Amino acid sequence: MKIGILGTGEVGKALARGFVQTGHTVHMGTRDPRNAKAVQLVAQLGKDIPVVSFEEAAILAEVAVLATLWSGTENALKLANPKNLAGKVVIDTTNPLVISPGSLPRLAVGQTDSGGEQVQRWLPQSKVVKAFNIVGNRHMVNPDFPGGPPDMFICGNDAGAKKVVTDILTSFHWSTIDIGMIEGARLLEPLCILWVLYGAKTNSWNHAFKLLRKNG
Numbered sequence: 001m002k003i004g005i006l007g008t009g010e011v012g013k014a015l016a017r018g019f020v021q022t023g024h025t026v027h028m029g030t031r032d033p034r035n036a037k038a039v040q041l042v043a044q045l046g047k048d049i050p051v052v053s054f055e056e057a058a059i060l061a062e063v064a065v066l067a068t069l070w071s072g073t074e075n076a077l078k079l080a081n082p083k084n085l086a087g088k089v090v091i092d093t094t095n096p097l098v099i100s101p102g103s104l105p106r107l108a109v110g111q112t113d114s115g116g117e118q119v120q121r122w123l124p125q126s127k128v129v130k131a132f133n134i135v136g137n138r139h140m141v142n143p144d145f146p147g148g149p150p151d152m153f154i155c156g157n158d159a160g161a162k163k164v165v166t167d168i169l170t171s172f173h174w175s176t177i178d179i180g181m182i183e184g185a186r187l188l189e190p191l192c193i194l195w196v197l198y199g200a201k202t203n204s205w206n207h208a209f210k211l212l213r214k215n216g
Contacts (some may be wrong), residue, residue, distance in 0.1 A: 004029055004061025004116060006054055006076050007043050010137045011093055012067035017069035018141030022171045029057025031079060032176030058084035060063055062092065063164060064126075066075045070096045070108060070115060077122050086125035087162040091134040091168075092116050092185075095192040105193050116155065116185025125180050127161035131169065133192055135208045141172045143208055145177070151175045153191070 005012045006029045016026045028036050028051045038051045039169075057133045058064060058080035061145075066107045068076045073094055096108040109115050114132040130153045132140055143150055152174045156162050165199035166176045179187070191209065 002059035002060055002062045003027070003065060003153055004059075004063075005065045005067055006057060007052070007065075007067030007069075008038070008083050009067065009069070011042075011132070011140070013045065014140050015065055015067060015093070016045060018172055020048055021141070022168075025140070027052050027057045027060050028161070029054040029076075029080065031076070032065055032099050037067075042137060047138060054080040055084060055200060060130065061085070063089045065091045065093065066119065067093050070094050073115075073119065077119075082120055082123050082125065083121055086127055088110040088125055088160070089158075089164050090119070090126045090128045091132065091165055092119045092128050092130045094119070095133050095189050097192065105196055107189060107193070110189065114183070114185035114189055116189070120157070120182050124159045127156065127158040128182060129156035129158075129161050130182065131165050133188055136195070136205045139206070139208055143173065147210060149173055149175050150210045153177050153179050153184075153188055153209070155179050155182055155188065157182050175210075 001024050001028045003024050005016050008028055016028055019026045026042045026049045029051055033051045033053055042051050044140055062148055094115055097109045099103050099105050120128040152169050154165055164177055169176045
């Protein structure tokens with residue numbers, strides 16, 4: 001598939017490499033593909049992953065990945081133009097976190113709403129699926145833990161879109177648990193805070209979630 005990634009941070013780069021490794025074509029979208037940061041990104045990623053504008057990445061994508069900081073998400077989608085993402089699967093990896101010095105992380109949107117739901121409102125004609133938001137970027141592709149593959153919880157309104165995302169996760173060696181409609185992001189986004197707090201307490205970022213089940 002042709003993958004368009006909106007965002008050139010560590011999440012975007014990690015997923016871009018994973019998609020290329022599993023046989024997909026990737027374009028990385030940024031605000032200005034001519035600036036110094038983008039030029040440096042090209043050097044890091046190599047010629048197999050071109051760096052283009054948000055708009056071009058959205059146009060070229062069969063599946064888009066939203067990998068921006070929450071503060072820049074709405075603007076990135078405006079630059080991409082929602083019409084260019086109409087009818088397409090959009091994987092929302094974002095977390096609406098507010099981090100202030102000396103304070104615990106908190107959600108800018110939560111409880112009765114979520115970032116995932118907001119993204120779906122910004123992209124009313126797209127098929128938004130929340131995924132990849134509950135683990136650090138170094139374990140997003142081929143996570144390797146002693147207890148076996150961790151679980152990635154996903155949610156979204158379109159069953160076909162979630163099947164596409166589940167297939168991607170399987171190729172990245174994840175087990176997937178679908179928790180339902182996009183409103184499920186109200187539960188998944190706080191999990192990111194739990195992930196962060198455990199990492200900060202233990203000074204280790206090598207952890208992920210797994211749902212343990214018993215038959216009967």
